[in-house]
Amino acid sequence: MKLLNKNLTAISLLALFLVACNAGKDQTNIEIFDDHFDQISVKAQDWDPKLGMDAGMRIPPEGTVPKGFKPYKYRFQPPEVAEKAIKNPYADDFSPAFIERGKNRYDIYCAVCHGTGGAGDGTVAEKFLLKPPSLIVDPILGFNDGRFFHTITAGKGVMGAYDKQIRDLKDRWAVVNYIRTLQKKSKK
Numbered sequence: 001m002k003l004l005n006k007n008l009t010a011i012s013l014l015a016l017f018l019v020a021c022n023a024g025k026d027q028t029n030i031e032i033f034d035d036h037f038d039q040i041s042v043k044a045q046d047w048d049p050k051l052g053m054d055a056g057m058r059i060p061p062e063g064t065v066p067k068g069f070k071p072y073k074y075r076f077q078p079p080e081v082a083e084k085a086i087k088n089p090y091a092d093d094f095s096p097a098f099i100e101r102g103k104n105r106y107d108i109y110c111a112v113c114h115g116t117g118g119a120g121d122g123t124v125a126e127k128f129l130l131k132p133p134s135l136i137v138d139p140i141l142g143f144n145d146g147r148f149f150h151t152i153t154a155g156k157g158v159m160g161a162y163d164k165q166i167r168d169l170k171d172r173w174a175v176v177n178y179i180r181t182l183q184k185k186s187k188k
C-alpha cells in the first residue's frame, strides 16, 4: 500500500508538471524564459556523440584564424608607425556611391560621438569626461588617411576599435573618404 501511495504521488506530480508546462495542444506554452533557448545553435555544454566531446566548448587550434580573416598587423603599433605604412587604396574614389556608403557607416558608428558633421558634438558627447574630438579641425584635420584607418581599426585611447562593427576594409576606407568630404564642407 505504501509503495502504491508513493507511486501515485510521483505520477500525479509528473502529471501536474506536464500540465503546467503544456496546457493542451491548442494552447501555446507558457514561456517563462524567452526564445533565446529555442534557437538551433550549439549550446556551450552540448555533447557531440560523433566527436565524443563537449563540441560547443571547442577551442580553435592555437594559431588558427577564421576563414577570410587577415590579422591587422599594426594593431599594437603606435599610430605614427601605422599612418606611414598604410596607404588608402581608394584615395581617389569620391564617387557618390562610395561616399554614400561611408556616410551610412559613419552615421551609424561614429556620429553619436563625433557628430553628424564631424565637429565632435554627437548626442552622447556631452556625457563623456574626455570629449570626442572634432574631426574637421586641427590636429585631426591634418591626419593622413592611414591614421584614420588605423583609429577605426585599432581604436585610440578611450575610443574603442570599430573593426568588428565595420568588418569590410573597403567600408572603413569609405568612412575615411566621407570624413574628408565633411572636412571640405566645413572649410567652405
Ligand code: HEC
Binding pocket: 079, 106, 109, 110, 111, 112, 113, 114, 128, 130, 131, 132, 133, 135, 140, 147, 148, 151, 152, 156, 157, 158, 159, 162, 175
Ligand atoms: C563612443 C564615442 C566614440 C565613437 C562612437 C567614435 N569615437 Fe572616435 N574618438 C572618441 C574619443 C573619446 C576620442 C579621443 C580618444 C583619445 O584621445 O583618448 C576619439 C578619437 C578619434 C580620432 C583621433 C584619433 C587620434 O589618433 O588622435 C579619430 C580620427 C576618430 N576618433 C574617428 C572615429 C571614427 C571614424 C569613428 C567611427 C568608426 C569613431 N571615431 C567613433 C570617441 C568616439
